[in-house]
Amino acid sequence: MREAGRTALTPGSRSFVAAIVAAKVLTQIGAFTLPALLPGYIEHWHLSKAEAGWLVGIFFAAYVPAVPVLLALTDRVPARRVYLVGTGLTALSHLGFAFLADGFWSGMLMRALAGVGWAGAYMPGLKAIADPLEGAAQSRAVSWHAAGVGIAGAVSFAAASLFDALAGPSAAFLFGAFSAANAFAIAAAMMPRDLPPRPGAGPRRTLLDFRPVFRNRRAMAWIVGYTVHTWELAALRGWAVSFLAATEARLGAPAWMPSPAVLFTAAGLAGVAVSVTGNETAQKYGRGRVVLWAMTAAAALSLATGWTTGVSVVLAAAAVLLWNVAIYLDSSALTAGTVQAANKQLRGATMGLHSMAGYAGGLLGPLGVGWLLDLAGGDGVLGWGLAFGHLAVVTLAGLAILQWLGREG
Numbered sequence: 001m002r003e004a005g006r007t008a009l010t011p012g013s014r015s016f017v018a019a020i021v022a023a024k025v026l027t028q029i030g031a032f033t034l035p036a037l038l039p040g041y042i043e044h045w046h047l048s049k050a051e052a053g054w055l056v057g058i059f060f061a062a063y064v065p066a067v068p069v070l071l072a073l074t075d076r077v078p079a080r081r082v083y084l085v086g087t088g089l090t091a092l093s094h095l096g097f098a099f100l101a102d103g104f105w106s107g108m109l110m111r112a113l114a115g116v117g118w119a120g121a122y123m124p125g126l127k128a129i130a131d132p133l134e135g136a137a138q139s140r141a142v143s144w145h146a147a148g149v150g151i152a153g154a155v156s157f158a159a160a161s162l163f164d165a166l167a168g169p170s171a172a173f174l175f176g177a178f179s180a181a182n183a184f185a186i187a188a189a190m191m192p193r194d195l196p197p198r199p200g201a202g203p204r205r206t207l208l209d210f211r212p213v214f215r216n217r218r219a220m221a222w223i224v225g226y227t228v229h230t231w232e233l234a235a236l237r238g239w240a241v242s243f244l245a246a247t248e249a250r251l252g253a254p255a256w257m258p259s260p261a262v263l264f265t266a267a268g269l270a271g272v273a274v275s276v277t278g279n280e281t282a283q284k285y286g287r288g289r290v291v292l293w294a295m296t297a298a299a300a301l302s303l304a305t306g307w308t309t310g311v312s313v314v315l316a317a318a319a320v321l322l323w324n325v326a327i328y329l330d331s332s333a334l335t336a337g338t339v340q341a342a343n344k345q346l347r348g349a350t351m352g353l354h355s356m357a358g359y360a361g362g363l364l365g366p367l368g369v370g371w372l373l374d375l376a377g378g379d380g381v382l383g384w385g386l387a388f389g390h391l392a393v394v395t396l397a398g399l400a401i402l403q404w405l406g407r408e409g
Contacts, residue, residue, distance in 0.1 A: 030176015
């Protein structure tokens with residue numbers, strides 16, 4: 001039972017954390033429905049590859065300006081209110097894509113709405129879990145939150161493919177809407193209605209003032225690394241299913257081979273497993289060394305993967321899996337590097353800039369792949385070779401800037 005104005009679960013309890021992680025999984029489970037079904041939408045809506053890139057990338061573009069405002073609001077109103085707005089917009093965006101979107105511009109509007117929804121759900125949800133906890137309990141809860149988001153994102157590809165096969169693409173988006181609506185219900189029932197107690201008054205800083213963060217060169221080194229990491233990850237997430245589908249259409253596939261969406265779900269789950277252990281690997285071998293290994297390997301695989309579309313669908317799937325694992329290897333290390341390099345009084349602003357910069361890269365990655373596919377005349381071998389291969393330049397440039405700023409800092 002609940003007393004008026006209070007939750008039945010203590011905010012710091014395991015049951016509370018489990019409930020909010022479950023809500024986050026339900027919010028995220030429909031996040032990659034469009035990338036999973038992108039080949040069909042390109043065909044039915046007669047999209048250019050650049051337009052398809054915009055449909056994927058606008059989600060990240062909408063997130064960037066929304067997250068600092070919505071996250072800042074959680075210092076003034078209960079995180080519950082912001083989170084409910086986020087999950088509500090997510091459900092509406094999926095419903096809109098199922099019933100209203102009929103081309104590029106209406107699809108863009110629904111995808112932008114989804115980006116704002118995720119801005120209201122992702123970091124505010126993490127803050128709702130972390131605020132009442134300290135020490136090992138906080139670290140464990142944050143790890144569960146990250147694992148839940150990662151697993152749900154990976155599974156969203158297979159889920160979208162399943163519902164599309166059963167009842168068409170609208171059914172896949174309806175599943176995402178239903179899941180987000182359930183997340184809304186969980187948050188409405190479980191999240192505290194009041195702000196958490198403040199530990200003490202400190203100097204009040206101007207909201208959205210990131211100038212002190214820019215002056216922290218060590219923190220900016222890791223933020224640059226995270227930006228190109230997300231740039232590359234979003235490009236692969238956005239286009240992997242289309243790449244595998246094009247390869248299968250060109251060369252055929254063995255009867256035993258799963259669908260492209262299921263294959264990328266497997267790649268995503270492997271990436272999550274690597275990400276969970278990535279920070280431990282960094283502790284053992286050194287964060288800078290692990291980031292160097294991961295970004296160098298990812299650059300090499302981005303150069304090679306596109307060309308496998310002319311060789312073998314099995315080789316293409318293996319290259320996608322290995323590339324995704326290499327991208328994920330330094331995910332935890334980059335974020336941990338930013339946290340540790342941040343000034344304690346500016347940690348919130350530093351993490352806000354970290355998230356914003358990463359999602360800005362998330363816009364550019366899918367868009368760049370689509371633009372280069374159009375430039376090369378379509379999704380032939382040359383097109384995929386250039387579209388994926390250009391990400392090596394982005395990754396290596398980011399690595400060089402990271403190392404330069406790190407030495408200067």
